[in-house]
Amino acid sequence: MANVPTITFNNGNKFPMFGLGTWKSEPGKVTQAVKDAIDAGYRHLDCAHVYENEPEVGAGIAAKISEGVVKREDLFITSKLWNTYHNPEAVEPALKVTLKNLGLDYLDLYLIHWPFAFKDGDVLFPLNANKKIEFADHDFVPTWKAMEALYKKGLVKNIGISNFNKDQIERLLESAEVVPQTNQVECSPFLNQLPLSDYCRSKNITITAYSPLGSGDKKLLEDSKFESMAKKYGKSVAQILIKYQVQRGHIVIPKSVTKSRIIENYNIWDFEISKEDMGELNNMDINLRTCPFSESKDAKLYPFNAKY
Template identity: 60%
Template sequence: MPAIVIAEVPTVKLPNGAEMPVIGLGTYKSAPGEVTQAVKDAIDIGYRHIDGAHFYGNEKEVGEAIRAKIAEGVIKREDIFYTGKLWNTFHRPGAVEPALRTTLADLGLDYVDLYLMHWPVAYEEGGDLTPKDANGKIVFADHDYVDTWKALEEVCEKGLAKNIGVSNFNKEQLERLLKTARIQPVTNQVECQPLLAQVELSEFCKSRGIVITAYRPIGGLGKPGEPKLREDPKLASIAKKYNKTISQILLRYQVDRGHVAIPKSVNKSRIKENFEIFDFELSKEDVKLITSMDRHLRLCQIPDWIDSPYYPFEK
């Protein structure tokens, strides 16, 4: 039997009137053997937004879980908001639609609700998703993300993607894209957590009607030397005040800023915990206090890309 849905998931309205649930299940680095059950658990708990990508290598298993829950009658297709992403090796405009059709075939779905350009950086096209030369350096392609975006607009107009957006774009890249875009990106998915609060980017996106989707909202992936937000005394004090966990405070922090959060987990109790954030709100003072932790500390860094003209981070 499906679990009882804990709460109706709030949504943010996108420019075309579509609604995007403010919390989703991230699937990055979720192993194929685990992700199917994780997505099933999330849907039973009440999640209606699943965030995936071709690069993650697990869209077949994610699609299997979604289709299983549709077959069980737990959800209808229109109840689920699925986000997919165009990988760097498919930036040539003619490669965009075939790449999306591969994603749809893997998922077993007729459309995605949102399709993002995963990065502004283009790789050489070919079989390897991370093409490297003889010296082990990434092989870039000179495709301009503005041209890639035009192809994304075409798949959106064909109905293969209901909405389109970007991921990991900086303010200048967004401004350049918006100058020629016929369909504006509905979201910019970026790393956003207290140590990288993205205040300026968030304000810019809000001024243009673009929603920030926060990945790694609870912090890093447990790499040695990474700050552990779930052990921070300041956050622990706020969590105690609201009788919530630090993870729940960090997710509510994103929602109260008008962002969408996509925490990743394959653990059922953690997936459930991450969903239980709709029975409280943070005070403005506490939102400000958490933002004051900002150190512009980016946990997701890709120094190998620094030579690309489309490198999105500060050099």
């Protein structure tokens, strides 16, 4: 079983560069997916409150710990603060719900899921009378202060952000005591995030790439250029797309609930993409964002109106 390379965060903590994404992983399937992934060698699991499957993810974790396959300290569990809990007073209670759901005492990484806030409360997508999402005025800077408090208490080992653009990160860093350890963003050759990745690297913030396979959009997996490159290396298109992220120094979290794909996605440690082919992949950007969260485009802090 190959060891997954780690990345060193700006606080010195090490984190696996490869993990299992659990977005859109249906309750009823995700427990088995987690067990299959841990058996295959995965040690990093990416979760979120809004995915509504954390109890099932937790059941998979508990099963493998009780079987003696892993100890808790072998695992790196990420979750995310949802948009309805941006009130600083709601941040710690929200974390405690996630910890209870996952059956854990601490998280290895906790992220602010989006820079904008929804109306406070437990309704994940609060709607107004016009059936549009109801936003709240909470700014992410005070929310980040509450995240820093969790970090200082040891309830989370690392903290970060997700879907933040450069300007938003700049503003956060003006008052941050703790520099975010990562910014989790959609990233693939068709949305390569080169400027944002370079900017984050200059601030010692890692990139975590979600939807590296296009999140169900077939344009990536069925592109003939990727197919010919996969043939050249004797790998699948998915393996090329995942390895592309790792070789850029990004953490990557492909999602699957299918055992064969979970294993296939993991088996990327026995080859390297050439410098020339990495350059070709970097030149394929078409600004294809498969997860624009367009229902929230009216939010003041919607991140994707900026250049990057």
